[in-house]
Amino acid sequence: MATRARALFLLLLATSSIIRPCFTGLRTSSRAPRSAMRRFSNAAAEWMEANGYEIKSKQGRGGSSWASFQTLETDKGDFFVKTSNRPAEKMFKGEALGLDALRAAGGVCVPRVVHYGDDDKGGSYIIMQKLSMGGRPNMKEFGRALAKMHLAEPADPTAKEGQFGFEVDNTIGGTPQSNTWTSSWLDFFREQRLGAQVRMAGSTELQRTWDQLLKETNNLKDLFTDVEVKPSILHGDLWSGNYEMTPEGVAIFDPATYYGHHEAEFGMSWCAGFNRDFWQGYREIIPEAPLFAKRRKLYEAYHIINHYNLFGGGYLYQGIGLLSP
Incomplete structure (x- = not known):
């Protein structure tokens, strides 16, 4: 019974946006820098x-x-x-x-x-x-514009050759983010994104859950059988505090930019305010892939665990819930 109760608790943490508030600059625990x-x-x-x-x-x-x-x-x-x-x-x-x-x-x-x-x-x-910012964003146009940005040919010659990463390392919030060029998206994401956050957290339970997920999905390969991932330019930290309406359309700022899988852009969508209009506009240009919902949990886990590494608290168990089978 205890195991079932814990499983239900982790499921609620992984699926509820109500108990996952967006903290960006707030220091909420002793883990904060x-x-x-x-x-x-x-x-x-x-x-x-x-x-x-x-x-x-x-x-x-x-x-x-x-x-x-x-x-x-x-x-x-x-x-x-x-x-x-x-x-x-x-x-x-x-x-x-x-x-x-x-x-x-x-x-x-x-x-x-x-x-x-x-x-x-x-x-x-x-x-x-x-920028002159203010007003209600046109979310459908924002969705279309973001999809066009994701489909743009990479300006960086290394990304244009099919590599994932960026010309320099940067930060995700206050956390250093490695961007070493890598030819495989799965290798890049495992080692320089989600795996790096798991190691930084220092939680035995989180590490065990991550290791089990890798084992059950053939090092994540089974979750990418429906797509051929190509490098897209990503904002990298796209939540509702990092975009605003301007006279020229929706503007994005405060990025953690790199070249990666376009779906990774939605790792912060749990507090991004992407409504039905946004998704309709985005999907008009980039249709949803069959396994998107499963991969989205991985991309959210990266940011949730980063929030734990920055702020501590319940983000740890939210991350465990997202990585649990």
Whole structure:
């Protein structure tokens, strides 16, 4: 009876969005990282002034556990700035290159990166175009636009040759994300995505569940018999806080970009607000594959376990539930 009760509990955790709130910048447990915020370093404003911008005003915009935000009004337009206690190589280089890659793919509106760099205190900053955001997103058009982005020919020559990964490592929230180029999507996802999060969690039960899943699915191969996976440019962390309506259409930002299976984009769909209109628009261009629902659990598990590694709490058992047969 206890085994049945636990199985039911894990099933509820794996399927209920009600008990899986979206936390992005909130530190909710002792597992959360020390704050990486730097309260509004002047380095970004100094760089802009040195490069011909006249700063008219600065305004703080809050922050997350790993970055602080502000807007700068200049004589050449308004800009959005993120600052961190981490150096640019570890924090903002990946974001800048990711935004550039997303813009190159087209389909969805993406802010233009102006500059990123280090300050003189060991931290860093990134300056980007400030978008005019607001209003209710047209979700059907967003679905179509995202599908077109996923189908775009990779701009990176390595991805164009069929490799999965990205030109630099980056972060998923505050967690380092490895992007070493790999010829096999299954190898990439097992080792650099879901397997890496499982190892980081350090849970014997989670590791045992993951090992059992690999054994029962022939190292996940049995879950991919209906598709030929090709590299698509991915936002990588697409939830409702990372897209907004603009006059040019829905914009996406704060990415964890890499080239991967387009279905992996929906690993955060449990808190992305993708409604029927969105899916109708997306499926008009990319139809649903037969085993999508099974793979979606894997892609959600990556983000759920990352949430555990960032915030602790019940995310561990949600991850176990998603990986359980």
